[in-house]
Amino acid sequence: MNASALPPRLRLTGIVKRYAATLANDGVSLSIAPGEIHALLGENGAGKSTLVKIIYGVARPDAGTIEWEGKEINIPDPNAARRLGVGMVFQHFSLFESLTVAENIALGLGATESIADLTTRIAAVARRYGLAVEPGRHVHHLSVGERQRVEIVRCLLQSPRLLIMDEPTSVLTPQEAEGLFDVLRRLAAEGCSVLYISHKLEEIKALCEHATVLRAGRVVGECDPRIASEQQMAEMMIGGALPVAHRSAPLHEGKPCLQVSKLTLASDEPFGTTLRDISLQLRDGQILGIAGVAGNGQKELLAALAGERRAPQADSVLVCGTPAGHLGPTARRRLGLSFIPEERLGRGAIAEFPLSENGLLTAYPHGFVRAGLIRYGAVNKYAAGIIKRFAVKASGIDARGSSLSGGNMQKFIVGREIGTNPRVLLAAHPTWGVDIGAAIAIRQALMDLAAAGSGVLVVSEDLAELFEISDFIAVLSGGRLSAPKPARETTVEEVGLLMGGRMAAEGAAHAL
Amino acid sequence: MRYRLEARARPAQAMVWLSPVLAAALSVIGISVLFAVLGRNPVQALDVLFIQPLETLDGLAELALKATPLLLCAIGIAIGCRAEVWNIGAEGQFTVGAIAGGGVALTFGGHDYWWLQPAMLLAGIGGGMAWAAIPALLKTKFNAHEILTTLMLTYVAIQLLGYVVHGPWKDPEGYSFPQTKQFAPDAMLPMLIDETRLHIGAMFALASVPLAALLLGRSMMGFRIRTVGAAPAAARYAGFSRNTVVWVCLLLSGGLAGLAGIFEVAGPDGQLTPVISPGYGFAAIIVAFLGRLNPFGILFSSLLMALLYLGGEGLQVSMQLPIAVTGTIQGMLLFFLLAADVFINYRVRRVPARAARALTHA
Numbered sequence: 001m002n003a004s005a006l007p008p009r010l011r012l013t014g015i016v017k018r019y020a021a022t023l024a025n026d027g028v029s030l031s032i033a034p035g036e037i038h039a040l041l042g043e044n045g046a047g048k049s050t051l052v053k054i055i056y057g058v059a060r061p062d063a064g065t066i067e068w069e070g071k072e073i074n075i076p077d078p079n080a081a082r083r084l085g086v087g088m089v090f091q092h093f094s095l096f097e098s099l100t101v102a103e104n105i106a107l108g109l110g111a112t113e114s115i116a117d118l119t120t121r122i123a124a125v126a127r128r129y130g131l132a133v134e135p136g137r138h139v140h141h142l143s144v145g146e147r148q149r150v151e152i153v154r155c156l157l158q159s160p161r162l163l164i165m166d167e168p169t170s171v172l173t174p175q176e177a178e179g180l181f182d183v184l185r186r187l188a189a190e191g192c193s194v195l196y197i198s199h200k201l202e203e204i205k206a207l208c209e210h211a212t213v214l215r216a217g218r219v220v221g222e223c224d225p226r227i228a229s230e231q232q233m234a235e236m237m238i239g240g241a242l243p244v245a246h247r248s249a250p251l252h253e254g255k256p257c258l259q260v261s262k263l264t265l266a267s268d269e270p271f272g273t274t275l276r277d278i279s280l281q282l283r284d285g286q287i288l289g290i291a292g293v294a295g296n297g298q299k300e301l302l303a304a305l306a307g308e309r310r311a312p313q314a315d316s317v318l319v320c321g322t323p324a325g326h327l328g329p330t331a332r333r334r335l336g337l338s339f340i341p342e343e344r345l346g347r348g349a350i351a352e353f354p355l356s357e358n359g360l361l362t363a364y365p366h367g368f369v370r371a372g373l374i375r376y377g378a379v380n381k382y383a384a385g386i387i388k389r390f391a392v393k394a395s396g397i398d399a400r401g402s403s404l405s406g407g408n409m410q411k412f413i414v415g416r417e418i419g420t421n422p423r424v425l426l427a428a429h430p431t432w433g434v435d436i437g438a439a440i441a442i443r444q445a446l447m448d449l450a451a452a453g454s455g456v457l458v459v460s461e462d463l464a465e466l467f468e469i470s471d472f473i474a475v476l477s478g479g480r481l482s483a484p485k486p487a488r489e490t491t492v493e494e495v496g497l498l499m500g501g502r503m504a505a506e507g508a509a510h511a512l
Numbered sequence: 513m514r515y516r517l518e519a520r521a522r523p524a525q526a527m528v529w530l531s532p533v534l535a536a537a538l539s540v541i542g543i544s545v546l547f548a549v550l551g552r553n554p555v556q557a558l559d560v561l562f563i564q565p566l567e568t569l570d571g572l573a574e575l576a577l578k579a580t581p582l583l584l585c586a587i588g589i590a591i592g593c594r595a596e597v598w599n600i601g602a603e604g605q606f607t608v609g610a611i612a613g614g615g616v617a618l619t620f621g622g623h624d625y626w627w628l629q630p631a632m633l634l635a636g637i638g639g640g641m642a643w644a645a646i647p648a649l650l651k652t653k654f655n656a657h658e659i660l661t662t663l664m665l666t667y668v669a670i671q672l673l674g675y676v677v678h679g680p681w682k683d684p685e686g687y688s689f690p691q692t693k694q695f696a697p698d699a700m701l702p703m704l705i706d707e708t709r710l711h712i713g714a715m716f717a718l719a720s721v722p723l724a725a726l727l728l729g730r731s732m733m734g735f736r737i738r739t740v741g742a743a744p745a746a747a748r749y750a751g752f753s754r755n756t757v758v759w760v761c762l763l764l765s766g767g768l769a770g771l772a773g774i775f776e777v778a779g780p781d782g783q784l785t786p787v788i789s790p791g792y793g794f795a796a797i798i799v800a801f802l803g804r805l806n807p808f809g810i811l812f813s814s815l816l817m818a819l820l821y822l823g824g825e826g827l828q829v830s831m832q833l834p835i836a837v838t839g840t841i842q843g844m845l846l847f848f849l850l851a852a853d854v855f856i857n858y859r860v861r862r863v864p865a866r867a868a869r870a871l872t873h874a
Contacts, residue, residue, distance in 0.1 A: 308748055329751030339749070347745040353738075360735065361750045369732045376730070402522070 007070030009034045009162055009193040010055065015064035017050050024050035025061070026217040032162065032210075037184060037194040039204045039225055041237055042214035043435040044405040045393070048197055051214070052164055055195070056088050057081040087160030089151045089168055097140035104139055105154045125156050129183040141269055146295055152180075162193045167433050169203055174463060174496050176293070181207050199436055201230040202464075215239050238437055254284025257336075257455040258424045259318040263311055265304055273297035273479040275304060280474065280481060282424065282455040287446065288484060289470030290459045291495050297479040298459050299342070302428050305457070306339040307332040320423050333365050336423035340413055340430055344406060348413045351402035355394060358401050359383035359416050366420045386415035390441060407438035414442050418449055425449055427458045431465060443469050463492055475499055517858040527856045532802050532813065535848035542844045552831055560830055561823030561841075571822065573708035577780060578818035581606065581772035581789070583717040585796030586814055587724045588765025590805040594728060595741040597761040601647070601662025602769040603793025604669035605640035609770020610777045611673055612639025614692065614784045617777075618681060621696030628698055632774055640770015641763045643669060648762040652755040658762065666793070674786050681784065692784040701779045713775030720768065724807040737761060769793060790821065791839075798846045817842070 008031045017025040025047045032038045042048045053059040055066070057075040065072055068084055075081050081088075095104045102119045109118075119135040126133040131149045139147065148168065155163055165184070169177040184194050184207065196208055204211060204225045211228070213221040213236045221236045235241060263278040275297050282288050292298060303309040304317065311317050311325030318324060319335040329339075339362075341348045349358045360368055360379045368379050383397040390411040394404050401409060410430070417425060427446060431439035447469055450456045459476075460466050466473055472484040475498035482498050543561070544554035565571045585602040592599045599605075613636030620628055646665060650656035674690070683693045701711040728734040736752040737760070747754060777788055799817045803810030824838030 306749075307751065328753075329749065331751075333751070341749055343745065346743050347749050350739060350743045350746050352742050357735065361739065361746060364732060364735075364750075372731050372733065373726075374730055374732055374735060400522075 006034055008032055008067070009036075009069060010195075011067040012051075012055070013065045013067070015051065015054060015066075016062045017047075017054060017059060018062055019050075023217050025054070027064070028214070028217070028219055030212050030219070032193045032195060034161075034193055035188045035191045036210060037188050037196055037208045039208035039211035040195055040197045040214065041199075041201075041204070041211055041233060043237055043437060044407040045216075046214040046237070047217040048214055049166075050217075052088070052166065052195070052197065055081070055162075056086060056164065082158060085159070085161030086164065087155030087158055087162070088164040088166070089148065089155055090166055093147045093151055095139045095147055095150060098138065100136055100138050101133060101142075101150050102135035104150065105135075105157065108154045109157060121157060122153055125153055129153075129156060129186075130179045131183070141272065142295070152183075156183075156187075160192055162195065163187060164195045164197070166197045167199070168196075169198065169200060174492060177203065199434075199439070200464075201225075201233050204233070205230065213237055234436055237435075254453060254455075255321075256281050256318070257284050257320050258282040258305070258457065260305070261316055261318075263304060263316045265300065265309065265311060267300050268309065273300055275300050276479045278481045280484065282457055284423070284453050284455055285450055286472065287450045287456045287458060287470045289466035289473045289487065290457065290476050290481070291463060291466055291473055292459075292461070292476035292499055294461060296477050296499075298428065298476060300479070301476060301481075302339070302341070302426060302459060305426055306337070330365055333362065333420075338362070338417040338420060338422035338425045340410075340417050340425070340427040342428040342432070344409045344413060345401055349401040349409055351400065353401055354398045355387065355392075355401070355404075355412060356380045356383040356397040358412065359386060359397075359419075361416070363416055363420050382416075382419065386412055386419055389419075390415040390445070407434040410434050411438050411441060414445055418445055421454075422449075423454050425454060425456045427456065427460075429460055429462075430458060431460075431462065439465075463495060466495075467492065515860050515862055517854070518861045520857055520859055523856050524859075527852075528804060529809075531852040531856060532804070532809075532849060534852045535802070535845060536816065538848040538852070539841065539845045542848070543841055546837075546840065550833065552833070557827065557831060557833075560826045562819060564826055565819060565822040569705070570708055573705055573710035574822055575815065575818050576714045577708075577710050578821050579814045580714045580717040580779075581776055581792040582796050582799050582817050583810065583814040584720060584768045584772035584775075585765075585793050586799035586803065586810045587720050587807055588768035589796055590800040590803065590807070590810055591724060591728065591737065592761040592765045593741075593800060593805050594734075595737040595757050595761050597651075597741075597758055598659045599644065599647075599662050599762060599765045600659050600797065601644070601664075601666045601669075601793070602765065602796050603789060603791065604662065604666030605643045605766040605769035606773035606776070606789055606793045607666070607669040607673050608643040609636040609640035609773030610784065610788050611669075611676060611773075612636055612642075612770070613774025614695070614777050615681075617695045617699035618692055621699035624698050629701065629778075632699065632778055633771060636770045636774025637767040638770070640766040640768070640773060642766075643770070644762040644766020645759075648759050651758055651762075658758075662762075673784065673788070677784050677786055683783075690786050695778060695782045699778060700782055701775065709780045711775070711779035713772075713779055716771065716775070718811075721807045721811050728807070733760065769796075795821075795842055798842055798849075802845065802849055820845075 010032045012028060012030045015025050015028040028047065028051055040048050050059060054061050057078045057080050066075060102115050102122060105122060106115060106118055122133060122135045131153055133149050133153050169180060188194055196204070198204055208225050211223050211225045211233065212219055213233065215237060220239065223233065225233065260278055260280045263275060265275040267274050273296060278301065280288065304311060307327055307329040314323040314325040316325045319332055319337050322335055324332050324335060345351045350361065356379050359382050360374065363382060368375055380397050386392065387394060387397065392412045393408045404412065414430065430442050430446065434442065443465065446456050446458065458466065458470065467487055470487045473487050473490055473495060474484040475482040475495055477499055540558065544558065547554040547557040565575060585606060589599050589602055613632040616632045616635040643665060647658045647661035650661050651658050677692060678690045681692045683691055701713060704710045704712060704714060728738065737757050739750065739752055740747040740754050740757040744754065772792065777784055781788065795817050799810060799813045802813035820838060820841055824835065824841065827833040827837055828835055
């Protein structure tokens with residue numbers, strides 16, 4: 001191919017970046033050709049984020065050179081990166097909650113054009129690439145998936161020459177992810193290079209032409225993912241044999257531990273999804289997977305189950321047989337319910353608090369408080385136990401929540417929720433953005449809990465995950481829940497069609 | 513050569529406590545310049561401001577006396593701030609506490625009832641709580657911001673005080689001065705040190721420090737308060753009611769301010785007058801932040817602020833400076849504190865000339 005005759009779009013040589021105690025990048029070299037889709041693989045903490053920050057001008061390397069189209073350059077700040085033509089979709093979005101989609105994009109572009117003109121351009125780009133984005137909506141109403149689409153559109157508006165995608169498909173339906181791949185392939189065909197960061201190896205196989213694997217700050221391998229097997233790539237990443245999650249049969253097919261009957265609940269947000277006539281039953285020892293695209297009522301359903309929102313009738317939600325519709329989160333926890341929320345820092349855990357107190361956050365009804373005072377001895381022991389049992393990488397129980405990587409924070413949250421021996425566990429997107437090792441450990445923990453006789457309800461957008469762990473799968477679409485089907489008797493295509501139900505209806509509405 | 517602020521990877525813990533010290537040092541420099549501009553000898557002025565008040569037992573007693581209301585108000589404000597409940601109206605709660613407790617003193621004083629003083633203190637606490645309950649109700653029912661409501665209610669409280677001392681409670685034998693009768697001797701608080709004005713309120717203020725530390729650091733309610741402040745979504749998830757925390761914080765800080773109010777009128781003053789506070793409730797906001805919202809830190813900052821009040825009075829007497837100097841110094845202290853606090857999260861990096869040029873040209 002004559003592309004290889006051109007100088008690479010980006011070439012990094014011997015990049016070193018040291019943070020106080022750790023060597024985040026240790027002589028990393030990497031080369032991306034024009035129009036190439038290049039995968040960057042590695043566990044959390046392998047140095048991917050640091051490398052990307054250096055390319056995007058957020059961090060400066062301590063040593064090493066950066067060449068852009070054959071010329072050695074400095075990238076002092078993100079503005080300089082954007083001027084070069086580097087676009088980036090971050091894993092953690094940087095959107096202002098109180099502004100609309102169009103206003104957010106205007107800020108990101110530093111654009112002088114009117115919001116009306118920009119709205120037209122956003123709509124055009126969104127249509128061209130098949131990304132469902134409504135420019136007039138306020139960001140605080142958007143789901144994670146919708147927010148990501150805003151970030152992608154923001155980058156595409158700048159006609160990037162190198163697009164960096166950090167975990168882009170973790171919130172998309174299979175059909176949507178396929179749509180995104182089409183977008184990326186089209187961009188690549190137009191000459192734009194793509195640096196693609198993901199843990200989903202089957203996607204990397206389907207999409208990327210070249211992969212660089214990082215471990216502990218060093219490049220440990222390169223491969224052509226179209227040829228290498230998923231197992232080979234995963235083992236390069238973790239530097240050893242791949243652990244396999246294993247589902248043992250439940251001890252017994254038990255009594256119902258969570259029952260919802262004919263729950264209808266209007267959203268308390270203007271753009272939220274109203275839950276309509278939801279009924280479900282979860283039994284001891286079962287895992288019920290709830291599939292669906294974010295924004296179809298997942299947030300509302302979980303809030304109604306966890307008690308953050310109360311149901312109109314007490315008996316429309318039964319926790320372990322007790323009417324709980326009117327109870328708040330603490331009372332439901334006392335009945336044996338636990339909840340792993342979608343957002344980690346800020347909701348599931350507190351960035352400024354040490355792990356010990358992050359453990360206390362939801363475990364407090366279980367004997368950690370006496371006469372209004374916190375039993376710090378027990379709290380510290382509980383946190384230390386979670387860290388040990390789930391191999392959470394942290395400096396200790398005094399480590400702040402903000403010092404943990406996403407995967408380790410999530411392992412800690414999962415450990416905290418399981419540690420109180422719940423009869424019912426609700427888990428929202430438990431492995432979103434988490435590396436392979438942590439994701440396997442989390443799935444294993446959920447399956448072990450079910451095997452020990454608890455009921456587990458998993459809301460996820462990752463169909464592969466749901467099919468791997470669930471006994472039954474139902475689909476939430478437009479605030480309605482489909483009848484749960486045994487996972488063995490349904491298929492990805494069938495579930496995908498149910499997930500798309502709302503999309504089809506919306507498409508019809510737009511066509512009118 | 514250029515300098516720029518660069519975000520730190522994590523907040524600098526040393527800077528959290530160094531910042532108030534730095535602010536105090538910068539304020540001393542600022543004050544000296546101010547004195548020089550006003551044509552006074554800065555060394556002599558600093559001596560009047562910081563040294564002379566501490567040279568006598570009476571001076572030390574006055575220091576503790578002035579620190580008492582500052583400490584009580586600031587502790588309450590700080591507890592609220594940890595939950596991001598901003599009570600700016602301690603001055604108003606202080607005033608209503610003084611009116612309520614003073615009312616009990618005027619009504620039941622002179623009969624040697626054993627319960628008189630406890631009832632006065634409870635009335636003071638109740639008055640402050642009632643005044644703080646209004647913003648709490650407005651916030652939890654209508655989401656009205658407490659910064660506005662507490663501040664506005666302060667002016668209402670001051671008008672209320674003016675009304676009672678000009679109207680119904682005016683001393684008929686007071687030659688028409690706007691003030692109440694002197695409280696009966698049994699309504700006057702016991703003194704701690706003879707020949708000084710230091711009363712028992714100082715003990716209450718001192719006791720509030722470890723109690724507040726226990727509440728914030730060790731109790732479940734304190735954990736709820738801190739969680740609501742640090743991560744409201746996490747508090748909702750954990751089942752901590754924001755409304756409960758708002759009520760607890762406002763009632764607690766209102767009650768402490770009200771207690772400070774009744775201490776002030778039943779201690780040194782012995783009557784209600786139109787002006788019972790030189791702005792303790794507002795100065796306590798500075799005290800709370802200077803003490804890093806930490807009860808033990810606030811103990812020190814309240815003493816510093818009390819010293820400024822005392823020294824300010826000294827400046828008025830011996831150097832003929834206006835009372836506004838005290839306010840100017842307080843403002844300077846807050847200004848430098850906020851400026852120095854920037855360095856908790858940022859540091860100054862020198863940008864070499866070459867890179868600076870590249871930045872401007874790029």
